[in-house]
Amino acid sequence: MRMLSIKKAPMVIVALCCAAVSLPALAAEYLLTVTRPNNLHIVDPAKRAIVRTINLPGDGIPGAIAVPKDAKTAYVLTNRMESVVGVDLDSGKPVFRADFSTPQRRVKGFFAVAVSEDGKELYVHQAPVQLGRSEYKVEDTYIAVFDTADGMTAKPRRTFPAPRRISLMAATGKPDHLIALGWDMYLFNTKTGKLEQTFPVRHWNRPGIGEPDVLAMWGTFEQARALSTPYFVAKTDVPPDSPEAFKAGIAVFDLDSETLKVKEFENATTAMFSSVVSPVARNEAFLVMNQLTKVDTDTGxxxxxxxxEQTFYAINISGDGKEIYVGGALDKIAIYDADSFEKKGEIQMPGGADQSIGWMRVVKR
Amino acid sequence: MKPETIKHTRRHLRIAGAVALVLGMAGTTPAVAAQDPGREVIDKKCASCHLEDGKLTRIPEVRKTPEGWDMTVVRMGIWHKVELTPDERRAVVKYLADRQGLAPSEAAAFRFLTERRPNMQDAPPDEEMAQMCGRCHSYGRVALQRRDEDEWRKLMHTHLGQFPSAEYSALGRDRNWWEIARDKMPGRLAEMYPKNTDAWRDWSRAKHRPAAGRWIVAGERPGWGAYTGTMTVTAKGSDRYEVGYELHFGPGNTVRGKGESLVYTGYEWRGTAQLGNEQTQSIFALSEDGARMSGRWFLRKADEIGATFEAVRADKAAKNALVSVSPQMLRAGETATVTVAGAGLDAKLDLGSGVEVVEWLGKSAEQLKVRVKVAADAAPGVRKVAVGGRASDKSVAVYRQIDSLRVEPAFGIARVGGGTNPPVTAQFDAVAFLDGADGKPGTDDDVRLGSVPAKWSTEPFDERAKHDEDLKFAGHMEPHGQFLPSFAGPNPNRRGLNNVGNLSVVATVADGERSLNAKGQLVVTVQRWNPTPLR
Known part of the structure; x- marks a missing residue:
């Protein structure tokens, strides 16, 4: 059993230090992922091993993981999407908890959880419903802003309205800017709550191209500082039975330049769930579900x-762009060479627990 | 509100409800109805939330099938921890289905759903309804409810409140799902499925014949063939019955059984029975005049395996009421034994032109058995069968040869099994047709002759299925046309596919010296995790 109790934390710190020493000049990279029922794992991809398992408080199933730049704390959406729990990655102790719901009002966050770069604020897109005695009342959605210093009973410090069905969010490189992916991409100012810019996706109005279908549930943007997602779209200027009639593409939002690029790259024949942009060749992106796919986002x-060998939902990449990590769905992270696609290793989740819809993030420590 | 305050308020409301009950004020139901155990459940359990100002909320605003009400009651248990004993659950469902059910004409179009017929295509009226409603559950589940606009809207709030992923899943995320659900759908639904209708007003006022009595029954179990028999129904209290069955599937294959049934809403028969060594469930509907019954029975733990069912009441009033004629296909130039089953049959049988009764083998009020000679020059086609000079809706078809063959269902679904989820098999039938007047197969004027014995095999449906070796992994076909799917997986040899498959189902039928083929499609797909009574 590779699960480590929190009591053994000092040993883990030793392990983390050793791992750091054994790696080249760059800070060591670790993968964070989650499994059912409610565990967060710190994985050393170089050693192909889990170095620490942290049992999260509350009801599962853990999903989204947000980490500030200093990588001290991981914020995990869990408790049936009704709480975010922040855990200190060194001690394994919970240091933050925001329960969204009350007995009279159920509030869910659908994956869209982000933390500011300085780690001071946490943003959650929330979908509330009033639970009346005899009927429910769906309310408008909004983004709730939490102060991460508010500890274990954090309540939103402020909220601002946001469109429904947002599924991914990330702080951009500009202060107080938050990008949110829903029907379109919305750039908010988190201080004023103002919607500063909309990058059309569903409403892109491209001649001969319909509205894309986007299932963006996996936030992976830390390595290239580019938030990306596969999409599928009908071509409206060809006969519906043409192989060209349905295309697969990738949308890439550059977090530093705040620009959106979309590119179709093939006739849609297979489903892809998530994608990651290479930090070293920024025109290259990798996508995953039943296949691993590499595309050029400039040329399409x-x-x-x-x-x-199996289905994987989540994807990430090493900082040197050489290794691709695929995880999610079942109980395994597999590592592939980014050039040859040769399998280089795998890491089994303790007890065969499924990662399910859980994210997989890279932190540098 | 603080939790204590809520508890306090609820206690107050419960007391208020009890008082209202005693005074005969609860809802619009008269005081005598309070004696009903179902009404007691409403007043004691449901009213703890669904009562405002002495009036029930939500519950009186809806009409549903027995299954619809049962699903609601079960949901209240799951969502709001309403604890009911099995007796309380039965009582409240019976009470509500009787008083707030659907008229037979309102439920008719979606009986295939109520009867859990496998491989049926859902029937939404347009794309919007199909996508807004029918992408997560059957459209029929919607069409088997009646509400006014305000109440349909409340249902929309319940939907997104309870299933928040509705606006994130496919065909939900590509539109402003919530705005359409809240602003557009309630009006459309209320127009199509309003709470108050003439059909329900008339049905709920009318008196309905109890099911007790002797019934002559018939039907067909795919894979086994046609049966005829009897059903004896004995009253055991209001709407409750004890039932005995005797079903003859053919020489030497008689299945006997016993069971019980409950009739909801004056016509919705729900029964259980052990037939032979099988545990079965029956979902029938009495006709509006109570003289006939029809529906389907199936295995309790595998509802895709079952049989059609038709019955006529065998009482003094029955007059030449037919329930089956078998065989239904007669070859020109041959002699055959034909059996007619029904009630109040007169020994006077007309099987149409070119079909001559040459010998009477049996004459009773419930069965006529004759030897017939089919003229060599008899015209191929369908003839209505008349008994006692009265035309029936039963027919026989004369054929010289089988012109074409079809596999039914043309598109079948089986589901892999494993763990807590048993596999779902798919039963296919080979059905013979005549070309009809245009002399071409596969057109609207083709004449259906009936099911014929076939040899069954499977093939990859397309190149992709061939490449993925679906045939090897998805399961296997039994000699009687039943496909048994594989276990769910994971199957490391198949990567993301596990044991799903896309196959052609091939029936081969011998017709004299000739051999005919037909193909259907079988998709072996993933498990269903929520086997609800109404899909």
Whole structure:
């Protein structure tokens, strides 16, 4: 059993230090992922091993993971999407908890959880419903802003309105800017709550191209500072039975330049759930579900594809762009060479627990 | 509100409810109804939330099928921890289905759903309804409810409140799902499925015949063939019955059984029975005049396996009421034994032109058995069967040869099984047709002759299925046309596919010296995790 109790924390710190020493000049990279029922795992991809498992408080199932730049705390959406729990990655102790719901009002956050770069604020897109005695009342959605210093009973410090069905959010490189992906991409100022800019996705009005279908549930943007997602879209200027009639593409939002790029790269024949942009070749992106796929986001060329041994929902990449990590769905993280797509290793989750819809983030420590 | 305050308020309301009950003020139901155990459940359990100003909320605003009400009651248990004993659950469902049910004409179009017929295509009226409602559950589940606009809107709030992923899942995320659900759908639904209708007013006022008595029954169990028999129904209290069955599937295959049933809403028969060594459930509907019954029975733990069911009441009033004629296809130039089952049958049988009764083998009020000679030059086609000079809706078809064959269902679904979820099999039938007047197969004027014995095999449906070796992994076909799917997986040899598959189902039928083929499609897909009584 590779699960470590919090009591053994000093040993883990030793392990983390050693791992850091054994790696080149750059700070060591660790993967964070979650499994059912409610565990957060710190994975050393170099050692192909889990170095620490943290049992999260509350009801599962853990999903989104947000981490500030200093990578001290991981904020995990859990408790049936009704809480965010922040845990100190060194001690394994919970240091933050925001329960969204009350007995009279159920509030869910659908994956869209982000933390400011300085780690001081946490943003959650929330969908509330009033639970009356005899009927429910759906209310408008908004983004709730939490102060991460508010500890274990954090309440929103402020809220501002936001469109429904937002599924991903990330702080951009500009102060107080938050990008949110829903029907379109919305750039908010988190201090004023103002919607500063809308990047059209559903409403992009491209000639010959319909409205895209976007299932963006996996936030992976830390390595290239680019938030990306696959999408599928109908071509409206070809006959519906043409192989060209349905295309797969990728949308990439550059967090520093605050620009959105979309590119179709093939006739849609297979589903892809999540994507990651290479930090070293920023025109290259990798996508995953039943296959691992590499595309050029400038030319729209499909560069490489390989059938995988199983389904994976989540994808990430090493800081040097050499290794691709695929996880989520079942109980395994697999590591592939980014050039050859050769499998280089795998990490089994303790007890065969499923990662399910859980995210997989990279932190540098 | 603080929790203590709520508790306090609820206690007050419960007391208020009890007082209202004693005074005969609860809802619009007269005081005598309070004696009903179902009404007691409403007043004691449901009213703890659904009572405002001495009036029930929500509950009186809806009409549903027995299954619809049962699903609501079960949901209240799951969502709001309402604890009911099995007796209380039965009582409240019976009470509500009787008083706030659907008229037979309102439920008719979606009986295939109530009867859990496998491989049926849902029937939404348009794309919007199909996508807004029918992408998560059957459209029929919607069409088997009646509410006014305000109450439909409340249901929309319940939907997103309870299933918040509705606006994130496919065909939900591509539109402003919530705004459409809140602003547009309630009006549309209230127009199509309003609470108050003439049909329900008339049905709820009318008196209905109890099901007790002797019934002549018939039907067909795919894979087994046609049956005829009897059903004896004995009253055991209001709307409750004890039932005995005797079903003859053919020489040497008689299935006997006993069970019980409960009739809801004056016509919705729900029964359980052990037939032979099988535990079955029956979902029938009495006709509006109570003289006939029809529906489907199926295995309790595998509802895709079952049989059609038709019955006529065998009482003094029955007059030449037919329930089956078998065989239904007669070859020109041959002799055959034809059996007619029904009630109050006169020994006077007309099987149409070119079909001559040459010998009477049996004459009773419930069965006529004859030897017939079919003229060599008899015209191929359908003939209505008349008994005692009265035309029936039963027919026989004369054929010279089978012109074409079809596999039914043309598109079937099986589901892999494993763990807590048993596999769902798919039963196919080979059905013979005549080309009809245009001389071409596969057109609207084709004449259906009936099911014929076939040899069954499977093939990959397309190149993709061939490449993925679906045939090897998805399961296997039994000699009687039943496909048994594989276990769910994971199957490391199949990566993301596990044991799903896309197959062609091939029936081969011998017709004299000729051999005919037909193909259907079978998709072996993933498990259903929520086997609700109404899909």
């Amino acid at each position: 060329k499909l560069l490489k594809r390989k059938d995988l």
